[in-house]
Amino acid sequence: MLCWRARRPGPIDTGPLDEVRSVIPEPASGELLVRVLACGVCRTDLHVVEGDLPVHRAGVVPGHEVVGAVVALGSATEEEFAVGDRVGIAWLRHTCGECAFCLRGAENLCPRSAYTGWDADGGYAEFACVPAAYALRLPDGYSDADAAPLLCAGIIGYRALRRANLPPAGRLGIYGFGGSAHIAAQIAVAQGAEVHVMTRDPAARELATALGAASVQGAADPSPVRLDSAILFAPVGELVLPALAALDRGGVLAIAGIHLSDIPALNYQQHLFQEREIRSVTANTRADSREFLALAGEHRISLTTHGYSLGRADRALADLAHGRFTGAAVLVP
16 A cells, blocks of 8 residues: 655655655554545644654554545454444554543543654554544545544644633634634634634635634734633744733633643733633543544534645645645545
8 A cells, every 4th residue: 555654854845755655554442444545644744744743653554534445444443333334543552441540530631642644653644553542533525625624623622622711602702714714713713702813914814703702813912802712723823912811810821732832921910810820731541532523523524624635745734834725634545
Protein backbone atom coordinates (compact mmCIF):
# COMPACT_ATOMS: atom_id res chain seq x y z
CA MET A 1 0.00 0.00 0.00
CA LEU A 2 0.97 3.65 -0.41
CA CYS A 3 1.66 5.60 2.77
CA TRP A 4 3.66 8.54 4.14
CA ARG A 5 6.14 8.21 6.99
CA ALA A 6 7.63 10.96 9.17
CA ARG A 7 11.27 9.90 8.78
CA ARG A 8 13.05 13.17 9.60
CA PRO A 9 10.98 15.44 11.85
CA GLY A 10 11.63 19.06 10.96
CA PRO A 11 10.11 22.08 9.19
CA ILE A 12 7.61 20.97 6.54
CA ASP A 13 9.50 22.79 3.78
CA THR A 14 12.58 20.60 4.44
CA GLY A 15 10.77 17.42 3.35
CA PRO A 16 10.33 15.49 6.61
CA LEU A 17 7.83 13.05 5.05
CA ASP A 18 8.67 10.11 2.77
CA GLU A 19 6.15 8.57 0.39
CA VAL A 20 6.73 4.80 0.53
CA ARG A 21 5.24 1.44 -0.32
CA SER A 22 4.47 -0.75 2.68
CA VAL A 23 2.68 -4.01 3.38
CA ILE A 24 -0.98 -3.81 4.37
CA PRO A 25 -1.09 -4.10 8.19
CA GLU A 26 -2.64 -7.13 9.86
CA PRO A 27 -5.30 -6.35 12.50
CA ALA A 28 -4.28 -7.54 15.96
CA SER A 29 -6.68 -9.16 18.37
CA GLY A 30 -9.54 -6.76 19.04
CA GLU A 31 -8.68 -4.54 16.06
CA LEU A 32 -10.33 -3.60 12.78
CA LEU A 33 -8.53 -3.23 9.48
CA VAL A 34 -10.07 -0.45 7.42
CA ARG A 35 -9.59 0.75 3.88
CA VAL A 36 -9.06 4.49 4.17
CA LEU A 37 -11.74 6.45 2.32
CA ALA A 38 -10.63 9.89 3.52
CA CYS A 39 -8.24 11.36 6.08
CA GLY A 40 -8.34 14.91 7.39
CA VAL A 41 -5.15 16.95 7.66
CA CYS A 42 -4.85 18.32 11.18
CA ARG A 43 -2.44 20.83 12.70
CA THR A 44 -1.46 18.12 15.20
CA ASP A 45 -0.16 16.10 12.22
CA LEU A 46 2.01 19.09 11.43
CA HIS A 47 3.32 19.19 15.01
CA VAL A 48 4.20 15.47 14.78
CA VAL A 49 5.90 15.83 11.41
CA GLU A 50 7.81 18.99 12.32
CA GLY A 51 8.97 17.66 15.68
CA ASP A 52 7.03 20.09 17.89
CA LEU A 53 5.77 16.91 19.57
CA PRO A 54 8.46 14.44 20.62
CA VAL A 55 8.85 11.32 18.51
CA HIS A 56 6.81 8.47 19.99
CA ARG A 57 7.18 6.07 17.06
CA ALA A 58 10.02 6.55 14.59
CA GLY A 59 8.76 6.78 11.03
CA VAL A 60 5.12 6.94 12.08
CA VAL A 61 2.35 7.33 9.51
CA PRO A 62 0.49 10.52 10.53
CA GLY A 63 -3.25 11.09 10.33
CA HIS A 64 -6.03 10.74 12.89
CA GLU A 65 -9.17 11.99 11.14
CA VAL A 66 -9.77 8.75 9.29
CA VAL A 67 -12.97 7.65 7.60
CA GLY A 68 -12.72 4.04 6.50
CA ALA A 69 -14.57 0.91 5.50
CA VAL A 70 -13.97 -2.21 7.59
CA VAL A 71 -12.30 -4.93 5.48
CA ALA A 72 -11.19 -7.39 8.18
CA LEU A 73 -11.56 -8.10 11.90
CA GLY A 74 -8.80 -9.34 14.15
CA SER A 75 -9.36 -12.29 16.44
CA ALA A 76 -11.51 -11.72 19.53
CA THR A 77 -12.98 -8.54 18.03
CA GLU A 78 -16.44 -7.76 19.39
CA GLU A 79 -19.34 -8.13 16.97
CA GLU A 80 -20.29 -4.45 17.14
CA PHE A 81 -18.66 -3.95 13.73
CA ALA A 82 -18.84 -5.97 10.53
CA VAL A 83 -17.00 -6.01 7.22
CA GLY A 84 -18.33 -3.15 5.10
CA ASP A 85 -19.20 -0.81 8.01
CA ARG A 86 -18.10 2.81 7.69
CA VAL A 87 -16.16 3.83 10.80
CA GLY A 88 -14.10 6.72 12.10
CA ILE A 89 -10.60 6.56 13.57
CA ALA A 90 -9.76 9.48 15.85
CA TRP A 91 -6.75 10.70 17.88
CA LEU A 92 -7.42 8.70 21.07
CA ARG A 93 -6.79 4.98 20.46
CA HIS A 94 -5.91 3.45 23.87
CA THR A 95 -6.32 4.08 27.59
CA CYS A 96 -5.55 1.73 30.46
CA GLY A 97 -9.04 1.67 32.00
CA GLU A 98 -7.52 1.17 35.45
CA CYS A 99 -5.94 4.44 36.60
CA ALA A 100 -7.68 7.06 38.73
CA PHE A 101 -8.33 9.22 35.68
CA CYS A 102 -9.96 6.44 33.66
CA LEU A 103 -12.05 5.35 36.62
CA ARG A 104 -13.45 8.86 37.13
CA GLY A 105 -14.37 9.31 33.46
CA ALA A 106 -11.33 11.40 32.49
CA GLU A 107 -9.65 8.85 30.22
CA ASN A 108 -8.15 11.66 28.14
CA LEU A 109 -5.77 12.23 31.08
CA CYS A 110 -4.69 8.59 31.30
CA PRO A 111 -0.88 8.49 31.66
CA ARG A 112 -0.80 5.30 29.56
CA SER A 113 -2.91 6.70 26.73
CA ALA A 114 -1.85 6.22 23.10
CA TYR A 115 -2.72 8.15 19.97
CA THR A 116 -3.32 7.50 16.29
CA GLY A 117 -0.67 9.00 14.03
CA TRP A 118 1.75 9.49 16.93
CA ASP A 119 2.07 6.21 18.87
CA ALA A 120 0.63 4.05 16.07
CA ASP A 121 0.35 4.43 12.31
CA GLY A 122 -2.52 6.58 11.11
CA GLY A 123 -4.45 7.48 8.00
CA TYR A 124 -1.94 8.97 5.56
CA ALA A 125 -2.17 5.54 3.96
CA GLU A 126 -4.47 3.31 1.95
CA PHE A 127 -5.18 1.04 4.96
CA ALA A 128 -5.06 1.47 8.73
CA CYS A 129 -5.88 -0.49 11.89
CA VAL A 130 -7.81 0.65 14.94
CA PRO A 131 -8.83 -1.03 18.22
CA ALA A 132 -12.55 -1.75 17.82
CA ALA A 133 -13.21 -0.23 21.25
CA TYR A 134 -11.98 3.14 19.93
CA ALA A 135 -13.59 3.05 16.47
CA LEU A 136 -16.49 5.46 16.05
CA ARG A 137 -19.86 5.25 14.35
CA LEU A 138 -20.33 8.17 11.97
CA PRO A 139 -23.53 10.20 11.46
CA ASP A 140 -25.47 9.85 8.23
CA GLY A 141 -25.66 12.70 5.75
CA TYR A 142 -21.94 13.41 5.43
CA SER A 143 -19.67 12.39 2.58
CA ASP A 144 -16.43 10.65 3.48
CA ALA A 145 -14.48 13.88 2.91
CA ASP A 146 -16.88 15.94 5.01
CA ALA A 147 -16.97 13.37 7.82
CA ALA A 148 -13.17 13.30 8.19
CA PRO A 149 -12.72 16.73 9.89
CA LEU A 150 -15.43 15.84 12.38
CA LEU A 151 -13.08 13.25 13.88
CA CYS A 152 -10.58 15.68 15.40
CA ALA A 153 -11.34 19.24 14.37
CA GLY A 154 -14.94 18.63 15.37
CA ILE A 155 -14.38 16.51 18.47
CA ILE A 156 -11.61 18.69 19.91
CA GLY A 157 -13.58 21.85 19.11
CA TYR A 158 -16.48 20.38 21.04
CA ARG A 159 -14.21 19.45 23.96
CA ALA A 160 -12.83 23.01 23.96
CA LEU A 161 -16.36 24.42 23.93
CA ARG A 162 -17.22 22.31 26.97
CA ARG A 163 -14.01 23.36 28.73
CA ALA A 164 -14.83 27.03 28.05
CA ASN A 165 -17.91 26.67 30.29
CA LEU A 166 -20.09 28.84 28.06
CA PRO A 167 -23.35 29.78 29.83
CA PRO A 168 -26.70 29.47 28.01
CA ALA A 169 -27.03 32.21 25.37
CA GLY A 170 -23.53 33.36 26.35
CA ARG A 171 -21.02 35.43 24.41
CA LEU A 172 -18.18 33.34 23.00
CA GLY A 173 -14.92 34.64 21.54
CA ILE A 174 -13.03 32.48 19.06
CA TYR A 175 -9.39 33.27 18.32
CA GLY A 176 -8.23 31.74 15.06
CA PHE A 177 -10.70 30.33 12.55
CA GLY A 178 -9.39 27.18 10.93
CA GLY A 179 -10.76 23.65 10.63
CA SER A 180 -11.68 23.16 14.28
CA ALA A 181 -12.93 26.68 14.97
CA HIS A 182 -15.36 26.78 12.07
CA ILE A 183 -17.04 23.62 13.37
CA ALA A 184 -17.14 24.71 17.04
CA ALA A 185 -18.62 28.05 16.03
CA GLN A 186 -21.55 26.31 14.33
CA ILE A 187 -22.25 24.13 17.36
CA ALA A 188 -22.16 27.20 19.61
CA VAL A 189 -24.51 29.17 17.32
CA ALA A 190 -26.88 26.18 17.11
CA GLN A 191 -26.98 26.12 20.92
CA GLY A 192 -27.89 29.81 21.11
CA ALA A 193 -24.51 31.47 21.69
CA GLU A 194 -23.43 34.88 20.39
CA VAL A 195 -20.11 34.23 18.65
CA HIS A 196 -17.36 36.80 18.06
CA VAL A 197 -14.42 35.77 15.87
CA MET A 198 -10.89 37.16 15.94
CA THR A 199 -8.69 36.10 13.01
CA ARG A 200 -6.08 37.68 10.75
CA ASP A 201 -7.16 35.87 7.57
CA PRO A 202 -9.61 37.83 5.33
CA ALA A 203 -11.03 34.61 3.83
CA ALA A 204 -11.60 33.20 7.31
CA ARG A 205 -13.39 36.40 8.30
CA GLU A 206 -15.75 35.97 5.35
CA LEU A 207 -16.38 32.36 6.33
CA ALA A 208 -17.07 33.31 9.96
CA THR A 209 -19.61 35.91 8.86
CA ALA A 210 -21.31 33.40 6.56
CA LEU A 211 -21.55 30.88 9.43
CA GLY A 212 -23.36 33.31 11.73
CA ALA A 213 -20.70 35.16 13.73
CA ALA A 214 -22.06 38.28 15.40
CA SER A 215 -18.79 40.14 14.74
CA VAL A 216 -15.46 39.48 13.07
CA GLN A 217 -12.19 41.36 13.59
CA GLY A 218 -8.41 40.98 13.59
CA ALA A 219 -6.68 38.32 15.66
CA ALA A 220 -5.48 40.63 18.42
CA ASP A 221 -8.21 43.28 18.11
CA PRO A 222 -10.38 44.02 21.15
CA SER A 223 -13.68 42.18 21.23
CA PRO A 224 -16.66 44.52 20.73
CA VAL A 225 -18.33 43.00 23.82
CA ARG A 226 -17.22 41.48 27.11
CA LEU A 227 -16.99 37.72 26.62
CA ASP A 228 -18.39 35.03 28.91
CA SER A 229 -16.01 32.47 27.41
CA ALA A 230 -13.29 32.25 24.79
CA ILE A 231 -11.45 29.54 22.89
CA LEU A 232 -7.95 29.97 21.50
CA PHE A 233 -7.53 27.77 18.43
CA ALA A 234 -4.50 29.53 16.93
CA PRO A 235 -1.25 28.09 18.38
CA VAL A 236 -0.07 31.59 19.24
CA GLY A 237 0.74 32.24 22.90
CA GLU A 238 0.66 36.03 22.43
CA LEU A 239 -3.10 35.83 21.83
CA VAL A 240 -3.69 34.58 25.37
CA LEU A 241 -3.35 38.15 26.64
CA PRO A 242 -6.02 39.85 24.49
CA ALA A 243 -8.32 36.85 24.96
CA LEU A 244 -8.08 37.07 28.75
CA ALA A 245 -8.46 40.85 28.68
CA ALA A 246 -11.70 40.46 26.71
CA LEU A 247 -13.29 38.14 29.30
CA ASP A 248 -16.01 39.39 31.59
CA ARG A 249 -15.90 38.59 35.32
CA GLY A 250 -15.73 34.84 35.88
CA GLY A 251 -14.94 34.20 32.21
CA VAL A 252 -13.03 31.14 31.02
CA LEU A 253 -10.43 30.87 28.26
CA ALA A 254 -9.93 27.36 26.84
CA ILE A 255 -6.75 26.71 24.85
CA ALA A 256 -7.61 24.06 22.27
CA GLY A 257 -4.21 23.19 20.80
CA ILE A 258 -1.85 20.40 21.74
CA HIS A 259 1.03 22.82 21.13
CA LEU A 260 1.26 26.56 21.88
CA SER A 261 4.06 29.08 21.51
CA ASP A 262 5.24 30.76 24.71
CA ILE A 263 2.76 32.94 26.59
CA PRO A 264 4.06 36.42 27.49
CA ALA A 265 3.96 37.61 31.08
CA LEU A 266 0.45 38.21 32.41
CA ASN A 267 -0.74 41.18 34.40
CA TYR A 268 -2.76 39.80 37.28
CA GLN A 269 -5.21 42.72 37.53
CA GLN A 270 -5.80 42.97 33.79
CA HIS A 271 -5.84 39.31 32.82
CA LEU A 272 -6.75 37.06 35.77
CA PHE A 273 -8.41 39.01 38.55
CA GLN A 274 -12.19 38.73 39.07
CA GLU A 275 -12.01 34.95 38.77
CA ARG A 276 -11.02 34.69 35.14
CA GLU A 277 -9.58 31.27 34.28
CA ILE A 278 -7.29 29.62 31.73
CA ARG A 279 -7.96 25.97 30.92
CA SER A 280 -6.04 23.68 28.62
CA VAL A 281 -7.60 20.96 26.50
CA THR A 282 -5.96 17.54 26.54
CA ALA A 283 -7.29 15.18 23.89
CA ASN A 284 -10.86 13.97 24.39
CA THR A 285 -12.80 11.10 25.85
CA ARG A 286 -14.81 8.62 23.83
CA ALA A 287 -17.88 10.12 25.49
CA ASP A 288 -16.96 13.49 23.98
CA SER A 289 -16.71 11.82 20.58
CA ARG A 290 -20.10 10.16 20.83
CA GLU A 291 -21.79 13.33 22.10
CA PHE A 292 -20.32 15.48 19.36
CA LEU A 293 -21.06 13.03 16.54
CA ALA A 294 -24.66 12.79 17.78
CA LEU A 295 -24.89 16.61 17.65
CA ALA A 296 -23.41 16.54 14.15
CA GLY A 297 -26.18 14.16 13.16
CA GLU A 298 -28.86 16.46 14.60
CA HIS A 299 -27.42 19.75 13.28
CA ARG A 300 -26.05 19.54 9.75
CA ILE A 301 -22.63 21.16 10.03
CA SER A 302 -21.34 23.06 7.02
CA LEU A 303 -17.81 21.84 6.27
CA THR A 304 -15.35 23.80 4.17
CA THR A 305 -12.96 21.16 2.86
CA HIS A 306 -10.19 21.09 0.28
CA GLY A 307 -9.42 17.76 -1.32
CA TYR A 308 -5.91 16.46 -1.98
CA SER A 309 -4.90 13.11 -3.38
CA LEU A 310 -3.00 10.88 -0.97
CA GLY A 311 0.10 11.39 -3.11
CA ARG A 312 0.02 15.11 -2.25
CA ALA A 313 -0.08 14.75 1.54
CA ASP A 314 3.16 16.70 1.89
CA ARG A 315 1.67 19.58 -0.11
CA ALA A 316 -1.50 19.54 2.01
CA LEU A 317 0.56 19.88 5.21
CA ALA A 318 2.67 22.65 3.67
CA ASP A 319 -0.47 24.53 2.62
CA LEU A 320 -1.81 24.17 6.16
CA ALA A 321 1.46 25.45 7.63
CA HIS A 322 1.45 28.49 5.38
CA GLY A 323 -2.25 29.30 5.75
CA ARG A 324 -3.11 28.74 2.10
CA PHE A 325 -6.71 27.63 2.70
CA THR A 326 -9.60 28.14 5.07
CA GLY A 327 -11.49 25.27 6.62
CA ALA A 328 -9.93 21.79 6.47
CA ALA A 329 -7.80 19.79 4.04
CA VAL A 330 -8.73 16.17 3.37
CA LEU A 331 -6.67 13.42 1.74
CA VAL A 332 -8.60 11.07 -0.53
CA PRO A 333 -6.77 7.91 -1.69
